[in-house]
Amino acid sequence: MKTLEGLLNSEIKDVIAYHPEAGTVLADHGVGCVTCQVGTCLLKDIVAIHGLSADEERAVMAGIEAVLAGKTPAGPTPKATAAQPAGASGAAGRPAAATAAAPSIKYSPPMAQLVEEHRLIKRWVAQIPAVVAAMDLDRAWDRELVLDGIDFVRSYADRFHHAKEEDILFGYFDADSPAIKAFVTEHEIARSHVREAEAGVAARDAESVARHLGAYGELLASHIKREDEVLYPWMDRELTTSQVGELFSRFAAVDEAAGPRFTKNYTSLVERIERWTESQTEKQTQTEKVQVAR
Amino acid sequence: MQDLRDREAEAPDGAPAGKAPSELKQWPIQMHLISPTAPYYQGADVVLAADCTAFALGSFHADYLKGKSLAIACPKLDDGLDVYSEKIAALADEAQINTLTVVIMQVPCCRGLVALTQRALADAKRRVPVKVVVVGIQGEILSEDWL
Ligand SMILES: [Fe+2]
Ligand SMILES: [Fe+2]
Numbered sequence: 272m273k274t275l276e277g278l279l280n281s282e283i284k285d286v287i288a289y290h291p292e293a294g295t296v297l298a299d300h301g302v303g304c305v306t307c308q309v310g311t312c313l314l315k316d317i318v319a320i321h322g323l324s325a326d327e328e329r330a331v332m333a334g335i336e337a338v339l340a341g342k343t344p345a346g347p348t349p350k351a352t353a354a355q356p357a358g359a360s361g362a363a364g365r366p367a368a369a370t371a372a373a374p375s376i377k378y379s380p381p382m383a384q385l386v387e388e389h390r391l392i393k394r395w396v397a398q399i400p401a402v403v404a405a406m407d408l409d410r411a412w413d414r415e416l417v418l419d420g421i422d423f424v425r426s427y428a429d430r431f432h433h434a435k436e437e438d439i440l441f442g443y444f445d446a447d448s449p450a451i452k453a454f455v456t457e458h459e460i461a462r463s464h465v466r467e468a469e470a471g472v473a474a475r476d477a478e479s480v481a482r483h484l485g486a487y488g489e490l491l492a493s494h495i496k497r498e499d500e501v502l503y504p505w506m507d508r509e510l511t512t513s514q515v516g517e518l519f520s521r522f523a524a525v526d527e528a529a530g531p532r533f534t535k536n537y538t539s540l541v542e543r544i545e546r547w548t549e550s551q552t553e554k555q556t557q558t559e560k561v562q563v564a565r
Numbered sequence: 566m567q568d569l570r571d572r573e574a575e576a577p578d579g580a581p582a583g584k585a586p587s588e589l590k591q592w593p594i595q596m597h598l599i600s601p602t603a604p605y606y607q608g609a610d611v612v613l614a615a616d617c618t619a620f621a622l623g624s625f626h627a628d629y630l631k632g633k634s635l636a637i638a639c640p641k642l643d644d645g646l647d648v649y650s651e652k653i654a655a656l657a658d659e660a661q662i663n664t665l666t667v668v669i670m671q672v673p674c675c676r677g678l679v680a681l682t683q684r685a686l687a688d689a690k691r692r693v694p695v696k697v698v699v700v701g702i703q704g705e706i707l708s709e710d711w712l
Contacts, residue, residue: 377710377711378711379694379711380692380694380711380712381694383711512610512633512664512666512696513610513632513663513664515664515694515696515711516610516662516663516664516693516694517663519664519692519693519694520663523692
């Protein structure tokens with residue numbers, strides 16, 4: 272791990288483990304690999320996949336070389352930070368590109384569909400902390416609600432959405448590329464958390480359900496963010512016009528097979544969970560008020 | 566009016582003089598003359614180009630026409646735009662085209678071709694991905710975006 276050459280051919284998780292400052296250099300340029308749970312992409316592929324401009328690529332390389340030389344890397348190029356909101360400062364006073372609001376990205380129609388599906392998945396993921404905080408697995412109603420959430424993950428997020436990714440979209444790219452493998456591995460990790468959470472409901476083991484649903488939520492939030500901001504824009508740059516049309520038709524066939532009520536039903540399910548967590552929070556607030564009054 | 570005679574030619578002096586091959590694989594091409602039932606439109610990636618674009622864009626054949634079927638139109642000067650709308654809807658529903666790439670000039674009147682396409686496809690039963698390419702009067706690509 273001494274030379275730049277060696278570093279470029281290393282997996283990103285090792286690069287960041289040995290040189291945490293390299294993670295900061297990447298984050299400064301909007302490359303959010305630090306939060307990736309797989310981290311098997313090679314550093315050289317990451318520079319390509321994030322679609323950095325030649326200037327940004329040079330700045331990233333200079334930053335990493337500075338890290339290797341034991342110097343403090345210079346801040347990002349002005350271009351890379353121009354879109355950052357004021358006050359979004361990271362370590363050492365550098366703007367924190369990785370934590371800034373998502374830039375508005377133009378997607379091709381099939382990619383825009385996947386991003387739209389992410390919106391519904393994110394709504395359920397956002398409810399997970401409140402669900403695990405309020406659930407009482409000795410109550411049939413609560414068990415049912417958690418199982419509904421698990422059914423949403425299995426049927427909508429996995430069989431419907433991840434299947435579009437794995438069975439169709441990823442097929443247009445090299446299955447052996449570390450980036451694609453990393454995303455597929457995260458799908459598998461997500462599935463295993465869901466299996467454990469389901470077993471936890473059956474065993475009424477609230478701690479296990481909370482741990483696995485919590486880990487699932489964290490994983491998916493980061494996974495979706497990287498798909499929206501890095502993977503899909505990169506794929507859109509790589510796909511030909513004709514391939515975009517093909518993807519659009521193949522996704523339409525999946526939608527048709529799922530049926531016209533599929534998305535509506537799962538949207539209603541998420542709304543039901545949102546109403547439940549809201550009512551639980553209200554109840555909790557009332558209880559606290561009564562306790563304070565006493 | 567703009568005089569662009571001072572502009573440097575795209576092929577530098579001394580470059581091999583070889584002909585750029587035509588990528589056109591059909592006839593006719595004018596919107597009033599084409600038939601959406603023609604075999605070369607079935608399931609095709611179609612380019613709907615404003616008349617001026619192929620003159621402005623030196624690499625039109627290689628970069629935009631290659632592998633695609635074509636229709637051309639002028640949203641400002643052509644009559645019978647209703648017929649165009651019907652044909653665009655028929656390309657979506659009957660020819661079941663794969664994609665539609667609308668190539669227009671940067672001049673504001675050319676936007677009419679995009680608006681016409683959007684209205685026509687809104688009336689169609691089948692949805693088709695549409696890309697809009699805007700060409701500058703010096704032949705540069707100003708934008709290329711999916712709608
Ligand atoms: Fe995914
Ligand atoms: Fe996804």
